[in-house]
Amino acid sequence: MYRWLMLCCLLISPLHASELDRLSFITEEYPPFNYVADDQLKGSSAEILDAILKHNASRLSLGDVRVLPWARGYDTTLEYPDTVLFSTTRSHARDSMFEWVGPLAAGRVVLVAHKDKGIRIDSLSDLIEGGYSVVSLREDIGAQALQEGGVPESRMRTAVNNVSAMHMLAMGRVDLWAYGEEVAEWLLQENGHDVADFESVLLLTEDPLYFAFNRETDAKLIRIMQDTLDQLRADGSLPKID
Numbered sequence: 210m211y212r213w214l215m216l217c218c219l220l221i222s223p224l225h226a227s228e229l230d231r232l233s234f235i236t237e238e239y240p241p242f243n244y245v246a247d248d249q250l251k252g253s254s255a256e257i258l259d260a261i262l263k264h265n266a267s268r269l270s271l272g273d274v275r276v277l278p279w280a281r282g283y284d285t286t287l288e289y290p291d292t293v294l295f296s297t298t299r300s301h302a303r304d305s306m307f308e309w310v311g312p313l314a315a316g317r318v319v320l321v322a323h324k325d326k327g328i329r330i331d332s333l334s335d336l337i338e339g340g341y342s343v344v345s346l347r348e349d350i351g352a353q354a355l356q357e358g359g360v361p362e363s364r365m366r367t368a369v370n371n372v373s374a375m376h377m378l379a380m381g382r383v384d385l386w387a388y389g390e391e392v393a394e395w396l397l398q399e400n401g402h403d404v405a406d407f408e409s410v411l412l413l414t415e416d417p418l419y420f421a422f423n424r425e426t427d428a429k430l431i432r433i434m435q436d437t438l439d440q441l442r443a444d445g446s447l448p449k450i451d
Contacts, residue, residue: 230267234258234274234295235286236254236255239371242254242314243295245276250274253313253448254295257441260441261434261438265437286422289423290427291423292426293420293423294420295420296316298416299311308422308423308426309419311438314417315450317412318354318412319387319388319412320386320411320413321386321407321409321410323379326384328384333355336360336385337359337361337364340364341385342365343364343365343383343384344383346367346371350413351387352365366383371392372400374388376400379400394407
């Protein structure tokens, strides 16, 4: 009788836990939102994911999140159901490509320049007419904004990762860097540069960061994630979005 009761308890264990365990999470080095330090995944978005998983008694943890280069993670998420990429800017162009849970944080993508260059531009047309070169990451929101704005490929450079892009700007190999403003400042400081030597010269996008789900992901899983995020934020467990 005891064994039968134990089996019944296992069969009626929380549905959400077993369902969330089906998800595969991918992220990148995008501090301060998600990054690896001391062999552990950290950052505000990682903390939000951890809170959601724990709230649902999931067997998954931050140790199960794969940290990949942005373009690889982006392509993988587009291809495989039940795959989630964060932190992902939810732009108009991307909106129909994924399902979304969020927001996680505000997001400003800008063109960063060295102050000594004295670059003053009011639009991407000014960038094109001025003959400036700009570095970005493949499939990153900055690169997509440049392409949508008509910046020719001859003016664009592609870096293998955000640290490489930062070094290209700092060493004067390019005039501009298209990237998240807060992340760019964090990377510059962490790599020994004086943030005061750089400036944002043009706002490209101002869209929030989200969890991006492959569109074939079970809608129940997406609803569980969103409902939990909303509940945690409402009860004060998570910071409000400015």
